[in-house]
Amino acid sequence: MAELTAEKKKMVQESWGLVRSDMRSNAADFFLFFFKRHPTYQKLFNDFKDVKYEELDGNQKFRGHAVRVFFAITSLVDNLDDLDIVVDILQKTVKDHIPRGIKAKHYEDLMGSILAFLEKALGDKFTAAWKNSWETVAAVILSVVHAEIEADLTPAARENVQNSWGLVRKDMRKHAMGFFLFACVVVLFSYNGKIRSVMSK
Amino acid sequence: MAELTAEKKKMVQESWGLVRSDMRSNAADFFLFFFKRHPTYQKLFNDFKDVKYEELDGNQKFRGHAVRVFFAITSLVDNLDDLDIVVDILQKTVKDHIPRGIKAKHYEDLMGSILAFLEKALGDKFTAAWKNSWETVAAVILSVVHAEIEADLTPAARENVQNSWGLVRKDMRKHAMGFFLFACVVVLFSYNGKIRSVMSK
Known part of the structure; x- marks a missing residue:
């Protein structure tokens, strides 16, 4: 990494x-630009997925949402000289x-779109040196994102294991209930036999 | 409200x-000031509750965390001329x-501490007019917070109902299992009777 x-x-x-x-109009413009590049991503936002x-x-x-994301980016940009803070913000x-299903690919596409948006919005002002600097920052951000996603796999994996156990348990319960119903039938038949034997006495 | x-x-x-x-040193200074005023609140932060x-x-x-909160406040302050955005940020x-147990009282104490911190940090620069303006903004923020907490009571109440239903269901299952075991015993006795009656033939 550079x-x-x-x-x-x-x-x-x-x-x-x-x-x-x-900020406000740039943030909205960016998200319109982002959803044009990745039309399926709008569906990830429950609050406005059907708009x-x-x-x-x-x-x-x-x-x-657009403003919140742009403030989050501002908090990263403002703290580049204290990478501990950048890492903490990204981890959070x-x-x-x-839980909202956002994966590494989404962050990669977001960063890619931000660079493309800056190029489009700033025009000639967005020099090759600026672009190169943003590429380096994007690489740093994405490396933290990837590391955090991997670190979070552990509890997720644990949860998956728990979920599959839950299914097994549920299944055991279902089988137990089936066995219980079967037992009821057997009991009824037995009683029926007894009743009949009592009646025939 | 003014x-x-x-x-x-x-x-x-x-x-x-x-x-x-x-921002960075002011944010940290503020949280040290905040925890001095409300020592029990540090326990609400899992990441550093025991530090x-x-x-x-x-x-x-x-x-x-301190920087993130200060950036959130910045995003409110910067958008005071577009209250829709302020409301959206606060609702979120x-x-x-x-889910982290943060209630209206915590926001009230946070806003109270921010005003007290500004007064302390800015000294004479923090005029009566500035203070009055912050009081109005704090009142606006807290009214949105209160409304949102109340609105969120509905799903919470729903969840409580679901949880209590869950207990009832669990209980029913327990009773069903008890009944099943009872049925097994009855079946065994019946078979035992049958076996004995077959043996005695």
């Missing part, structure tokens, strides 16, 4: 400063999104 | 700008924190 030098950090912060100056693409821009939940983000 | 005028919004943004200029108070400042998880925050 080194994340102080110069590169500064260039990323400088370029993000331009996005930040109009028509053309109506997304006016949707409060969509705008809110990955953990929170695992 | 009106959140454009002037007040501007004063809140201006004062927060001073905090923001050194000694004197060692918190050097703890990555503590510093990370409240929802995410309900």
